[in-house]
Amino acid sequence: MIVRHSAKAAARRGFTLLEVLVVVAIIVVLAGVGVFALMPQLDVAKERIAKAKLQALTQATEMYKLNNDDYPASLEQLAQPQPSGHPAIIQADQLLDPWNQPYGYNPAGPNNGGLKPDLWCNRPDKQIGNWPGSK
Secondary structure (H helix, E strand, O other): OOOOOOHHHHHOOOOOHHHHHHHHHHHHHHHHHHHHHHHHHHHHHHHHHHHHHHHHHHHHHHHHHHHHOOOOOOHHHHHOOOOOOOOOOOOHHHHEOOOOOEOEEEOOOHHHOOOOOEEEEEOOOOEEEOOOOOO
16 A cells, blocks of 8 residues: 655655754853853862862872971972972973963962961962962
């Protein structure tokens, strides 16, 4: 038995250009709303990453002191072979904050009462550091 489709059904096999444009417009609007809603979360995530990296760098400076009897003069020394013969503690790419700026470092540690070096990163609206009370 042969089934024949009517001419109307054969002409209606695909989507019209207008239907495709409406679907694309809806997708663009939904994507725009999603990006707008998620952008603040990106900043929060970057701050959390910065705080975690500050803790890791603080621990790396403590390890350097254990191996070499003093804190490094600069953070770059953490990414180089140590004077005591130990290998580098961290990789050079870990010396940049989530905004691709170098971390600040003061081996005297005035914000930490001189007990450990100060480490920080600067945001446009605030400074995040490794000392008590820093946000």
